[in-house]
Amino acid sequence: MEVHNRNQSMDAEHFLMTTKLLIAKPAVEEIKNHLLERCLSLKQRGIIPSMSVVLIGNSPASLSYIKNKRKMCEEVGARFQLHQLGEDVTAPEFLKLISQLNDDERIHGIIIQLPVSDHLKNLNLPNLVKPSKDIDGFHGENNQKLYAGSTNLQQLMPCTPKGIIQLLQHYDFNLQGKHAVVVGRSLIVGKPLSLLLSNFGATVTLAHSQTKDLKSLTRSADLVVAAIGKANFFNFTFFDPGRRTVVIDVGMNSLNGKLTGDVEILSVTNVVSAISPVPGGVGPMTVVSLIENLIIAAETIRHSY
Amino acid sequence: MEVHNRNQSMDAEHFLMTTKLLIAKPAVEEIKNHLLERCLSLKQRGIIPSMSVVLIGNSPASLSYIKNKRKMCEEVGARFQLHQLGEDVTAPEFLKLISQLNDDERIHGIIIQLPVSDHLKNLNLPNLVKPSKDIDGFHGENNQKLYAGSTNLQQLMPCTPKGIIQLLQHYDFNLQGKHAVVVGRSLIVGKPLSLLLSNFGATVTLAHSQTKDLKSLTRSADLVVAAIGKANFFNFTFFDPGRRTVVIDVGMNSLNGKLTGDVEILSVTNVVSAISPVPGGVGPMTVVSLIENLIIAAETIRHSY
Numbered sequence: 001m002e003v004h005n006r007n008q009s010m011d012a013e014h015f016l017m018t019t020k021l022l023i024a025k026p027a028v029e030e031i032k033n034h035l036l037e038r039c040l041s042l043k044q045r046g047i048i049p050s051m052s053v054v055l056i057g058n059s060p061a062s063l064s065y066i067k068n069k070r071k072m073c074e075e076v077g078a079r080f081q082l083h084q085l086g087e088d089v090t091a092p093e094f095l096k097l098i099s100q101l102n103d104d105e106r107i108h109g110i111i112i113q114l115p116v117s118d119h120l121k122n123l124n125l126p127n128l129v130k131p132s133k134d135i136d137g138f139h140g141e142n143n144q145k146l147y148a149g150s151t152n153l154q155q156l157m158p159c160t161p162k163g164i165i166q167l168l169q170h171y172d173f174n175l176q177g178k179h180a181v182v183v184g185r186s187l188i189v190g191k192p193l194s195l196l197l198s199n200f201g202a203t204v205t206l207a208h209s210q211t212k213d214l215k216s217l218t219r220s221a222d223l224v225v226a227a228i229g230k231a232n233f234f235n236f237t238f239f240d241p242g243r244r245t246v247v248i249d250v251g252m253n254s255l256n257g258k259l260t261g262d263v264e265i266l267s268v269t270n271v272v273s274a275i276s277p278v279p280g281g282v283g284p285m286t287v288v289s290l291i292e293n294l295i296i297a298a299e300t301i302r303h304s305y
Numbered sequence: 306m307e308v309h310n311r312n313q314s315m316d317a318e319h320f321l322m323t324t325k326l327l328i329a330k331p332a333v334e335e336i337k338n339h340l341l342e343r344c345l346s347l348k349q350r351g352i353i354p355s356m357s358v359v360l361i362g363n364s365p366a367s368l369s370y371i372k373n374k375r376k377m378c379e380e381v382g383a384r385f386q387l388h389q390l391g392e393d394v395t396a397p398e399f400l401k402l403i404s405q406l407n408d409d410e411r412i413h414g415i416i417i418q419l420p421v422s423d424h425l426k427n428l429n430l431p432n433l434v435k436p437s438k439d440i441d442g443f444h445g446e447n448n449q450k451l452y453a454g455s456t457n458l459q460q461l462m463p464c465t466p467k468g469i470i471q472l473l474q475h476y477d478f479n480l481q482g483k484h485a486v487v488v489g490r491s492l493i494v495g496k497p498l499s500l501l502l503s504n505f506g507a508t509v510t511l512a513h514s515q516t517k518d519l520k521s522l523t524r525s526a527d528l529v530v531a532a533i534g535k536a537n538f539f540n541f542t543f544f545d546p547g548r549r550t551v552v553i554d555v556g557m558n559s560l561n562g563k564l565t566g567d568v569e570i571l572s573v574t575n576v577v578s579a580i581s582p583v584p585g586g587v588g589p590m591t592v593v594s595l596i597e598n599l600i601i602a603a604e605t606i607r608h609s610y
Contacts, residue, residue, distance in 0.1 A: 140445060140446060140449040140452075141445060143449065143452060144445040144448065144449070147445075147448060147452065147492075147496065148492065149492075176515055177515045177516065177517045178517075179516075179517070179518075179522075185503060187452075187453065187454075191452065191500075194511075195496075198490060198511055198513070201515045203510065203511070203512050203513065203515070203516040203517070203522070204510065204511050205508065205509065205510040205511075206499075206503055206508070206509050206510075206511075207508050208503070208508065210481055210482045210506045210508070211482065211484075211508040212482045212483075212484070212508070213484075216525070217484075217508070220521070
């Protein structure tokens with residue numbers, strides 16, 4: 001039995017050596033330390049970076065995301081404020097609050113926590129928060145910079161794509177000339193990420209639910225980003241061991257009450273070169289990128305004095 | 306000799322049968338007839354669709370493009386106006402003209418003919434013309450609609466991508482689920498086209514100068530869009546006859562004084578399923594799409610009364 005246990009432990013080591021885990025923690029710590037310094041430097045100039053989150057209703061998922069944002073704000077010394085509105089809030093009341101926050105010089109970043117009630121969904125939500133306070137990076141003006149080819153991460157852009165680039169950079173993955181297959185074309189992840197990867201020199205294929213022969217695409221990719229929201233959808237058959245593919249798992253699915261990615265991690269072990277785990281990968285990178293956006297927004301206000 | 310000549314003629318027929326030429330003319334005629342009707346209907350309401358082109362200097366290439374725009378305007382019954390400025394025009398003078406045209410209710414579409422003098426290049430050119438008169442489709446607000454997933458061709462968007470979609474539609478090419486490889490990522494063609502193709506259900510790969518192993522991508526594609534600006538760059542080695550690939554040639558290169566595409570058309574004959582010729586393919590589709598944008602802009606003004 002002793003020997004059997006040792007073998008198991010050796011197998012575990014072998015697993016870690018062959019398929020590298022792209023764990024967010026060291027990258028998050030590094031970025032957070034920079035943000036702490038930048039936040040301190042702002043405070044010395046009398047500016048306390050301040051985030052306002054507007055929440056409609058009280059969905060447990062939204063409250064859990066908000067908790068992470070508040071926690072990370074506290075950790076870097078930024079101010080956090082929650083505006084909770086009832087699900088029956090009228091459009092004019094909702095718009096009035098956003099407008100007040102847009103005008104409030106003490107607020108640097110505004111988030112409209114999604115989803116909102118159905119009767120507010122036709123309000124052109126991405127463009128309600130003014131571009132300079134749009135720390136979610138959803139505003140057309142901020143997307144336009146990605147579209148135009150920017151590789152400057154010190155500007156407001158969607159947090160998950162930004163976090164993924166920073167995770168890849170932390171692990172020294174050079175995107176230039178690589179073939180990246182992004183599966184899923186949401187406005188929050190797939191589309192902005194495909195622009196950003198292209199700006200960094202990758203050849204990008206944007207795949208989606210209508211894609212035929214997805215496997216032949218992912219099997220020929222250097223980088224696969226799984227962002228379709230289906231637990232364990234990608235198993236070893238999607239990857240060619242000879243390509244040494246790097247996989248980023250954006251999935252945040254709940255499976256039997258457990259946070260589960262889009263990639264079946266045990267199945268692809270020893271098949272892909274590296275993979276970001278769920279939890280502990282893209283999620284924390286997204287939150288730290290959001291706080292970075294807040295600091296950028298606060299610094300930009302300072303520059304405009 | 307008689308027989309030899311007949312054989313040559315039969316070869317030519319064989320050529321036309323196996324690789325279909327996606328000639329713009331019938332598609333252009335069809336769209337132009339619609340535009341004639343729409344223009345007439347506007348005039349009956351007292352609105353004459355009017356285009357203003359702002360040209361800096363007098364480059365022969367620009368003057369030739371402008372000639373085509375003027376001709377097509379005349380053909381559908383729209384008004385055309387050229388504002389020619391010297392190459393030494395100051396930025397304030399230039400901006401004043403654009404501003405006057407933006408404010409002039411009799412003008413429905415404004416084009417800043419590219420290229421402009423170097424000292425004007427940092428002026429945020431795509432966003433100078435207001436979105437409702439931006440018939441080139443370069444303004445951020447208009448790009449944002451493509452980015453958000455629109456498949457509505459009756460809105461202002463870049464003319465070459467729009468013309469390519471309309472050419473494919475004319476020849477009944479269904480994009481859904483097809484793998485499209487777009488080579489070249491300019492803001493005028495490659496980037497907006499890749500968004501548009503994706504919106505129509507294609508799986509899109511955006512390739513460019515840093516792409517490694519371009520041939521393996523184009524050889525696995527259902528649709529290849531060649532937009533790199535290198536005469537005869539793509540020959541038969543880029544295509545797999547078994548895929549029956551459709552090729553759109555966006556190239557407008559001058560080779561020995563002759564307008565030449567990016568694809569060596571004789572080389573790919575019998576290898577690809579269909580190809581748009583140069584000249585007579587994407588060029589005329591682009592011009593007619595520009596005039597369509599003008600009519601859309603004029604109709605939108607009407608609706609807003």
